[in-house]
Amino acid sequence: MEQGEKPETGSRRKPLLRALAGEPMDRPAVWLMRQAGRYLPEYRALRQDATNFLDMCLTPERAVEATLQPIRRFGMDGAILFCDILVVPFALGRSVAFREGEGPVLEPLRTRKEAASLVTDGVAERLGAVYAAITEIQSSLSPETALIGFAGAPWTVATYMVEGGTNRDFAAVKRWALGDEEGFDVLIDRLVDATVAHLSAQITAGAEVVQLFDSWAGVLPERAFRRYVIAPTARIVTALKTRHPGVPVIGFPRGAGLMYRAYVMETGVSAIGLDSAVPCAIAQRTLQSLVPVQGNLDPLLLVVGGAAMAEAVAAIRASFGGGPFVFNLGHGVLPQTPVENVERLVELVRCAP
Amino acid sequence: MEQGEKPETGSRRKPLLRALAGEPMDRPAVWLMRQAGRYLPEYRALRQDATNFLDMCLTPERAVEATLQPIRRFGMDGAILFCDILVVPFALGRSVAFREGEGPVLEPLRTRKEAASLVTDGVAERLGAVYAAITEIQSSLSPETALIGFAGAPWTVATYMVEGGTNRDFAAVKRWALGDEEGFDVLIDRLVDATVAHLSAQITAGAEVVQLFDSWAGVLPERAFRRYVIAPTARIVTALKTRHPGVPVIGFPRGAGLMYRAYVMETGVSAIGLDSAVPCAIAQRTLQSLVPVQGNLDPLLLVVGGAAMAEAVAAIRASFGGGPFVFNLGHGVLPQTPVENVERLVELVRCAP
Numbered sequence: 001m002e003q004g005e006k007p008e009t010g011s012r013r014k015p016l017l018r019a020l021a022g023e024p025m026d027r028p029a030v031w032l033m034r035q036a037g038r039y040l041p042e043y044r045a046l047r048q049d050a051t052n053f054l055d056m057c058l059t060p061e062r063a064v065e066a067t068l069q070p071i072r073r074f075g076m077d078g079a080i081l082f083c084d085i086l087v088v089p090f091a092l093g094r095s096v097a098f099r100e101g102e103g104p105v106l107e108p109l110r111t112r113k114e115a116a117s118l119v120t121d122g123v124a125e126r127l128g129a130v131y132a133a134i135t136e137i138q139s140s141l142s143p144e145t146a147l148i149g150f151a152g153a154p155w156t157v158a159t160y161m162v163e164g165g166t167n168r169d170f171a172a173v174k175r176w177a178l179g180d181e182e183g184f185d186v187l188i189d190r191l192v193d194a195t196v197a198h199l200s201a202q203i204t205a206g207a208e209v210v211q212l213f214d215s216w217a218g219v220l221p222e223r224a225f226r227r228y229v230i231a232p233t234a235r236i237v238t239a240l241k242t243r244h245p246g247v248p249v250i251g252f253p254r255g256a257g258l259m260y261r262a263y264v265m266e267t268g269v270s271a272i273g274l275d276s277a278v279p280c281a282i283a284q285r286t287l288q289s290l291v292p293v294q295g296n297l298d299p300l301l302l303v304v305g306g307a308a309m310a311e312a313v314a315a316i317r318a319s320f321g322g323g324p325f326v327f328n329l330g331h332g333v334l335p336q337t338p339v340e341n342v343e344r345l346v347e348l349v350r351c352a353p
Numbered sequence: 354m355e356q357g358e359k360p361e362t363g364s365r366r367k368p369l370l371r372a373l374a375g376e377p378m379d380r381p382a383v384w385l386m387r388q389a390g391r392y393l394p395e396y397r398a399l400r401q402d403a404t405n406f407l408d409m410c411l412t413p414e415r416a417v418e419a420t421l422q423p424i425r426r427f428g429m430d431g432a433i434l435f436c437d438i439l440v441v442p443f444a445l446g447r448s449v450a451f452r453e454g455e456g457p458v459l460e461p462l463r464t465r466k467e468a469a470s471l472v473t474d475g476v477a478e479r480l481g482a483v484y485a486a487i488t489e490i491q492s493s494l495s496p497e498t499a500l501i502g503f504a505g506a507p508w509t510v511a512t513y514m515v516e517g518g519t520n521r522d523f524a525a526v527k528r529w530a531l532g533d534e535e536g537f538d539v540l541i542d543r544l545v546d547a548t549v550a551h552l553s554a555q556i557t558a559g560a561e562v563v564q565l566f567d568s569w570a571g572v573l574p575e576r577a578f579r580r581y582v583i584a585p586t587a588r589i590v591t592a593l594k595t596r597h598p599g600v601p602v603i604g605f606p607r608g609a610g611l612m613y614r615a616y617v618m619e620t621g622v623s624a625i626g627l628d629s630a631v632p633c634a635i636a637q638r639t640l641q642s643l644v645p646v647q648g649n650l651d652p653l654l655l656v657v658g659g660a661a662m663a664e665a666v667a668a669i670r671a672s673f674g675g676g677p678f679v680f681n682l683g684h685g686v687l688p689q690t691p692v693e694n695v696e697r698l699v700e701l702v703r704c705a706p
Binding site for chain 2: 168169170171174175178179181204218219220221222223224225255256258259260276277278279280282283296298300301303304306308312315330334336348
C-alpha cells in the first residue's frame with residue numbers, strides 16, 4: 001500500500017481482499033498453502049545457502065526471497081510470508097531444531113509449572129526479523145497482490161511443544177489436555193497471548209490478512225475441540241479485530257469435519273479454510289452462507305495434474321464460484337509437485353468458468 | 354449358540370445383537386475395539402510365545418485365547434475375533450511382515466497389472482485357521498456374549514498394500530487412486546471380492562456380527578470417498594446381506610466427518626461406528642435416526658481414567674442412551690491403558706444412568 005493512501009480504498013482493490021470482504025468476483029482469487037517451498041528449484045537453491053530452516057525464517061532477505069518466488073512465477077493473488085508456526089515456541093524460549101527428513105525437534109514441555117514459566121512479553125521483540133521481512137515484502141509486491149501473515153493456532157502449536165515434534169498418536173498432549181484441563185489451559189493461555197502478539201506485529205508491519213493454521217484440530221473430541229480450538233481462536237480473533245479492525249482472519253481447523261460449522265459460528269473468523277475432505281456441496285450450504293470459504297483441492301491432485309486435476313478444479317469452482325470464495329488447496333503444496341502443474345492450476349482457476 | 358436352537362430367537366437374547374437390531378435397552382451393550390491386546394499382561398505373556406504377530410492370528414489356539422482374555426476379565430457383550438486386517442493381503446499372496454515397533458511391512462503393489470494378477474478365489478481356503486478359531490471361540494462363549502468378526506475395508510487395506518505399510522501422507526496410494534481411477538478400481542474390486550469371501554467364511558464359522566474397519570476413510574476428498582469407500586462398502590454389505598440375512602454389518606469409516614451421513618445412507622450398513630471426533634449431538638440427530646450408533650469415547654480418556662473419563666462416559670450415554678446404541682471407543686484401546694480403567698469403564702457403562 002502506498003504511503004498516504006487510505007487503507008480501506010487501497011486494500012479493496014486487491015482481489016484477495018475483495019473476495020475475503022464477500023464481494024462478487026468474476027474469477028476466484030487464488031493462493032496456495034506452502035506455495036513457497038521445496039517443489040520450486042529456486043527455493044531449493046536458496047535453501048542450500050541457509051544453515052538451517054530457522055535461519056531461512058529469521059533472516060529477512062531469505063524469507064523475503066522465498067515469499068516472492070512463487071509470486072514471480074505464478075502471480076498469485078496472495079503472497080504468504082515464508083515462515084514457520086514453530087517460531088512462536090522459539091520466541092517463547094523453547095529449543096526448536098529442524099533436522100533433515102525428521103521434521104522439527106523440540107524440547108518437550110510436559111508440566112503446568114513449565115507452561116506457567118513461559119514469558120510471552122518479549123515474543124514480538126524476538127521475532128523482529130519476521131516483521132522486517134514483512135515490511136520489505138510489502139514494498140516489493142504489485143498493487144494487486146495481498147500479503148498474508150500467519151501463525152499456528154494454540155492447540156496445534158501445543159501439540160509440537162508437548163510431544164517434542166510431530167507425532168502420529170498425540171498421546172502425550174492428549175493425555176495432558178484431556179486429563180488436566182486447568183493445567184493445559186495455562187499452556188493454551190500463554191499461546192493465545194503469544195499468538196496475538198505475533199499476528200498483531202505482522203499486521204503492523206504490513207500483513208493485510210492473517211491465517212491461523214490449526215493443522216491438528218481434527219484429533220480432538222468435541223469437548224476438547226471447544227476448549228482448545230474454538231475458545232482460544234475466538235479470543236485471538238476478538239483481540240485482532242479490536243486492534244486491527246478490517247483485517248481479515250482466516251481460520252483453518254484442518255480435519256474439523258462435523259465441527260466446522262460450530263468453529264465458524266463461534267470463533268468469529270472472517271473466512272474459513274476447508275481441508276480436502278470437506279464435501280463442497282455441504283460446505284457451500286452450511287459454511288459459505290456464513291463466511292467466505294477457502295479451499296480445497298487435494299494437494300495430491302496437484303501432483304497428479306492432467307484431467308483429474310482439471311475436473312476437480314471445475315467441480316470446486318462450480319460449488320463455490322457463486323459466493324465469496326478464495327481458491328486454495330486443502331493442505332500444503334507437496335515437495336514432489338511438478339511446477340508446471342501449479343502453472344496450469346492457476347490458469348484453470350482464472351479461466352472463464 | 355446351541356445346536357438346534359433357532360438362530361433368530363437365540364441370537365436376539367444377546368444384548369449386543371438386541372442393540373444392533375434397534376431394540377430398546379436398559380443399559381448399553383459394550384465392547385471395545387482392540388480389547389484384546391498389549392495393555393493386558395496375559396496378552397503380553399501369550400504374545401511372547403508366538404514367533405510373530407501373524408502367527409498369533411493364524412494359530413487357532415492363540416487367536417482363541419487372545420479373543421477370550423478380555424471377556425474373562427470384563428465380560429464384554431461382544432467378543433471380537435483376535436486377528437488383523439492384513440491377513441487379506443497375506444491370503445492374496447502378498448508378503449506381509451510385522452516388525453516390532455515398526456508396524457506392518459508389505460511388498461508394495463503399485464500397478465494395475467499387479468492388481469489384476471491377484472487371485473481372490475482361494476482366500477477363504479488360505480485363512481482356514483481364522484475360521485477354525487471362530488468356531489472354537491463360539492463354543493466357549495457364554496450365551497450372553499456375541500462373537501464379532503471383522504475385516505479391513507478395501508480402501509484401508511489398499512493403503513497398506515500400495516504404501517507397503519503405514520504412512521503419514523498416503524502419497525503413493527492417493528496418487529494412484531486420484532490419478533488413475535480405472536486402474537485403482539481393479540485393486541479395489543479384488544479387495545471387495547476377497548473381503549466378502551473372508552467375512553462370509555467368518556459368519557459361516559460362527560461370527561454373529563461383522564465390522565468393516567475403514568481406518569483411513571478420512572484422507573479422501575468426496576469424489577474418491579464415494580468411489581473407494583462408499584461404493585465398495587455398499588457392494589460388500591449387499592453381498593453379505595444376501596448370503597447371510599439378519600447378520601448385522603457395522604461400518605466404521607474413521608474420520609469420515611461430514612461424509613458420515615452419506616456413508617450411512619448409501620452403503621446400507623446395519624450400524625455405524627463413530628470415531629472420537631464425531632460430536633454426539635450431531636450424530637444423535639443425523640445418524641442415530643437412521644441406524645444404531647456405536648462409539649465413541651476417546652481412547653486417551655481410557656488411559657486418563659478418573660473423573661474425566663466418567664464425565665465423558667456420562668455425556669456419551671446421555672446423548673445416545675435413548676436410541677439404538679452400542680458403547681465403544683472411537684478407536685482402539687492403547688497399549689499404555691491401565692487395566693483397572695477398563696474395568697471401571699465397563700462398570701460406568703453398565704450402571705444406572
